[in-house]
Amino acid sequence: MTKKVNRQWWKEGIVYQIYPRSFQDTSGNGIGDINGIAQRLDYIKSLGVDIIWLNPVYESPNDDNGYDISDYRSIMAEFGTMAEFDALLSGIKERGLKLVMDLVVNHSSDEHKWFVESKKSRDNPYRDYYHWWPAEKGTPPKRWSYFDIDGNAWKYDKTTDAYYLHYFSVKQPDLKWENQKLRQEIYDIMKFWFNKGVDGFRMDVIPFISKDINYPELPKEFNENFIPFYANGPKLHEYLYEMHTQVLSKYDVMTVGEAPGVTTDQALDFVAEHREELDMFFHFDLMSLDREQDEVFWMNKEKWKLTEFKAIHSKWDAVFAEEGWGSLYLNNHDFPRSVSRWGNDSKTHWYNSATMLQTFLLTMRGTPYFYYGEEIGMTNINFKNITDYRDINTLNRFEMAKSNGENLEDFIENEKHASRDNARTPMQWDATQHAGFSSQKPWIKVNDNYTEGLNVAEQEVDKTSVLNYFRQMVHIRKTHLGLVYGKYDLLLPESEEVYAYTRTWENTKYLVLLSFSTKGISFKLEGLMFDRAKVLISNDDVETPHEKGSFYLEPYQSIVYELL
Ligand code: GLC
Numbered sequence: 001m002t003k004k005v006n007r008q009w010w011k012e013g014i015v016y017q018i019y020p021r022s023f024q025d026t027s028g029n030g031i032g033d034i035n036g037i038a039q040r041l042d043y044i045k046s047l048g049v050d051i052i053w054l055n056p057v058y059e060s061p062n063d064d065n066g067y068d069i070s071d072y073r074s075i076m077a078e079f080g081t082m083a084e085f086d087a088l089l090s091g092i093k094e095r096g097l098k099l100v101m102d103l104v105v106n107h108s109s110d111e112h113k114w115f116v117e118s119k120k121s122r123d124n125p126y127r128d129y130y131h132w133w134p135a136e137k138g139t140p141p142k143r144w145s146y147f148d149i150d151g152n153a154w155k156y157d158k159t160t161d162a163y164y165l166h167y168f169s170v171k172q173p174d175l176k177w178e179n180q181k182l183r184q185e186i187y188d189i190m191k192f193w194f195n196k197g198v199d200g201f202r203m204d205v206i207p208f209i210s211k212d213i214n215y216p217e218l219p220k221e222f223n224e225n226f227i228p229f230y231a232n233g234p235k236l237h238e239y240l241y242e243m244h245t246q247v248l249s250k251y252d253v254m255t256v257g258e259a260p261g262v263t264t265d266q267a268l269d270f271v272a273e274h275r276e277e278l279d280m281f282f283h284f285d286l287m288s289l290d291r292e293q294d295e296v297f298w299m300n301k302e303k304w305k306l307t308e309f310k311a312i313h314s315k316w317d318a319v320f321a322e323e324g325w326g327s328l329y330l331n332n333h334d335f336p337r338s339v340s341r342w343g344n345d346s347k348t349h350w351y352n353s354a355t356m357l358q359t360f361l362l363t364m365r366g367t368p369y370f371y372y373g374e375e376i377g378m379t380n381i382n383f384k385n386i387t388d389y390r391d392i393n394t395l396n397r398f399e400m401a402k403s404n405g406e407n408l409e410d411f412i413e414n415e416k417h418a419s420r421d422n423a424r425t426p427m428q429w430d431a432t433q434h435a436g437f438s439s440q441k442p443w444i445k446v447n448d449n450y451t452e453g454l455n456v457a458e459q460e461v462d463k464t465s466v467l468n469y470f471r472q473m474v475h476i477r478k479t480h481l482g483l484v485y486g487k488y489d490l491l492l493p494e495s496e497e498v499y500a501y502t503r504t505w506e507n508t509k510y511l512v513l514l515s516f517s518t519k520g521i522s523f524k525l526e527g528l529m530f531d532r533a534k535v536l537i538s539n540d541d542v543e544t545p546h547e548k549g550s551f552y553l554e555p556y557q558s559i560v561y562e563l564l
Contacts (some may be wrong), residue, residue, distance in 0.1 A: 005485045010200070010254035010279060011325055012484050013050035013098070014362075014474060015369040019333045020057050020079055021065060022426045023372055025438035027080075032426070032437070034080035038088045043456065045095045047375055048474035051254070052092060053100040053202050055333055057085065061111050063171035064147065064392050065424075066102075067204065068109035072189040089197055098199035100254065105186050106208045107172040114185075115173050122160050128179045131165035133215060141217045143167070144226045146296075149396050149403075165215075167208060167230060169392055177209045177239055187247045194247070200254035203278070207231035207259050210239055227296070231261025237269060240277035249276065256327055256367075257281035264319045271324035280327040280367060285312045287335055297397060299336075299418035306496045306516045309342070317365055317488045326366030330357055331374065336422040338371075340380035342516075343556065349518060350377060352556035355469045355539035356514050359558040362477045363503065363512045365488050372427055376459050377466040380422040381447045384412060390444045394419045430457035469539060476536050476560065482508040497521045498553065502528070502563070510536070511561040515553040525549045529563060536560045 005011075024036025034057065044052060056066035059074045066076060075085050092099050108115060117126035122134075133140040133154060140163050145153035147169035154163040155170045165174045176182055190201065210233025222229035248255060257270065259281035270278050289308055292298040320326045330338035339345050343353025354377030361368040383389055386398055394415050401411045415421075421444060428450040429436030435450035436457070447454070459465035477483045482505030491500040497517035503510045511528060515521055526549055535542050540557040553559070 006273065007485075008254075008279075008325075009098075010051070011367060012478075012481075013367060014048070014477070015051045015053050015100070015367060016044055016047065016049040016375075017053045017055070017332060017369055017371045019055045019372060019424055021055075021443065022424050022437070024427060024429070025440070025442070028439050029078065030438050030440040030442045031078050033078070034075065034084040034088050038084070038091050041088075041091045041095055041097070045097060046471070048471055048478060049097075049370065051098045051100055051199070053369070054102065056102045056104055058104075061109055061171065063109070063169050065390075067104050068107070068111075068169070068172045069104055070109040070111040071113075072108075073192055086196070093197065098254075099197075100200040100202055100256070101193055101198050102204060103190065103201035104204040105175060105189075106205045107166065107168055107174045110171045110173055114175075118173075119157055119159055119164070122162070129176055129182045129185075130173050131176050131211065131213070131215075132160070133163040133165070135161045135163065141215050142223075143215075143218065145169075147172070147392050147396050149399055151400070165211075167205075169396070174211070175209075176211075176213070178211070178213050178235070183239065183242065187243060190243075190247045194251045194253060198253075200256070200279075203255060203257045205230075205260065206240075206257040206278075206281075207236060207262055208233070210234055210236040227261040228263075229261075231259070232266075237275075237277065240270070241275070244276045244278075255279045260284045264315055267316075267319045268324050271320075273323065280325050282327055282329060282332075282369075283316060285316070286330075290341070297393070297418060298414055301417055306499060307494060309516075310490060310493060310499055313364065314488070314490045314493075320366070321487070327369060328361050328364050328366040329369040329371070330361060331371050331423055332369070333371070333423050334420050336417060336419070337378055337380045338374055339377050340417070340422070344518060345379040349556050350379070351466060352515075352539055352554065352558075354466045355473075356516075356556045356558040358466075358470050358473055359512070359537070359539065359560060360499070360514055362473045363483050363510065363560055365484070365486065365503070368477075371423065375467055375470040376428065376454060376456055378425070378428060378454065379447065379449060380417065381425050381445065382416040383419070383421060383445070384416065386412065388445055389415065389419060389421050391420045391424070394421060428455040430455050469537075473537060480508070480510070480536070480562070481505065482510060486510065491525055492523065495523065498523055500525065507564060509563040511563055512558070513551065513553060513561075514558045515556050517553075518555050520552060520554055522550065522552045525551060532564060534562045536562050 021032050023032040024040050025032050026035040057079050058069045059071040059076050060066045060069050075082050114126045114129045117124050118130045140154045143153035153167050156163050166172050208230045255278045257278050290299050290304040292300050338357050339354040343357050426437035426442045426446045431451050435446045459467035486503035486505030489502045499514040501512050538559040540554040543552045
């Protein structure tokens with residue numbers, strides 16, 4: 001029997017993530033903007049997606065491209081004005097789409113007025129909006145920072161002879177959620193956007209918000225990997241429940257937390273309906289799969305195995321089989337392009353692997369999140385020179401590697417595949433200069449392959465393009481509810497070449513076959529009823545299964561069958 005599902009728009013919806021800086025420039029400054037997104041709404045609608053998630057568009061000095069917010073209620077001047085934002089939101093609503101914004105409230109910018117005040121004096125009314133450690137107590141217990149040149153999350157500030165905490169860059173001081181006044185400020189900000197009609201938030205590093213404000217020594221077991229420590233603060237769930245009660249419960253909105261450090265055991269504490277906290281979150285298990293152990297930023301391209309990829313997805317699917325809901329993603333603004341990472345971006349395999357990966361996300365249980373350009377198969381840019389990089393993460397770690405006397409060629413070799421900038425190159429709209437992204441030199445280089453068919457305009461007119469495959473596959477998901485809610489069962493768990501699974505829902509059953517191999521592959525599947533099997537879609541020449549359940553897939557081929 002199929003369990004009764006609690007149907008929700010955000011479970012059935014498909015999300016399209018936009019990195020505004022790189023989507024479409026209309027003002028001619030080489031930086032994408034709000035009007036650019038507005039101009040492309042018909043395109044977005046034509047994809048069949050339902051929900052747009054925008055990376056931060058708020059006022060920011062851009063130390064970390066908008067993840068350092070200096071005013072939560074205004075729009076970054078480079079991106080446009082609030083009036084333009086309002087027009088964008090109406091355009092979104094007119095088309096029946098929804099808008100999810102980024103909520104970055106683990107930290108603010110050091111240029112936010114709260115912090116400017118907070119650092120003025122120890123008795124300033126905003127002092128307690130941030131985490132301070134008075135220097136007379138000695139050096140604060142070690143905390144690691146993601147973006148600090150010395151890896152140190154405490155920064156000494158001489159004005160008040162104290163250290164402040166910054167898990168990210170020195171310009172991203174952590175907000176003190178333990179202060180109830182601060183929490184109220186955040187809830188007010190959320191209401192401000194919800195009252196405008198925004199449909200939800202993606203919450204940046206949300207598990208990090210609660211801290212033990214005695215700042216004890218970092219327990220030894222977290223010295224190599226501090227993330228689980230950051231993600232398990234003592235009052236985390238109290239705050240999320242409070243936020244839900246005071247804000248979220250009052251609106252029909254969706255929430256998705258970015259959740260590094262959250263394990264399957266902890267998952268339901270965040271998203272089981274009765275918990276009244278969040279709707280979904282992004283786990284990091286897949287994103288860590290090809291990383292060197294305990295090294296968040298070092299990638300081992302050859303390391304990951306399909307069996308592990310499948311095990312991760314199967315494990316997370318099981319967690320939400322009865323309660324809660326998952327989110328599915330293969331890349332975003334923090335990780336390399338999916339086709340380069342999980343597929344194969346060589347000329348021979350690019351098409352099949354890009355469409356195979358789309359098929360995967362669109363046939364799994366959970367809400368699929370696509371990242372701009374993924375619908376046309378955009379690839380990594382693999383910058384060879386440090387001068388081409390823009391990301392604070394790569395730039396600061398480069399300086400660190402230099403001062404530690406590390407091998408800088410190895411460093412660049414890693415960044416070529418691992419850097420976040422791979423995912424931040426301008427959207428490839430057409431084959432004109434700068435790929436139709438801007439009339440001026442873009443803030444970050446465009447990938448040269450935009451002239452080789454890897455652009456929207458050319459794919460638009462080619463019926464068999466990656467883009468048109470995407471649209472077709474989206475349509476299939478939207479017209480087969482079983483692909484959204486159906487039970488997932490993994491087949492061939494041991495195969496390193498084929499990812500095969502069924503989805504079962506009421507009186508329908510689907511079989512999904514995905515090749516992750518550069519070679520043609522034959523295999524058998526037992527016990528499936530093929531009498532009424534129908535191919536819903538394939539990205540290559542279809543081989544109909546013969547009686548004995550033998551199959552053959554071309555390299556990176558994908559096929560979805562409807563079995564019943
Ligand atoms: C999240 C964001 C990332 C940002 C960091 C600090 O991981 O996705 O882009 O740099 O938080 O805000």
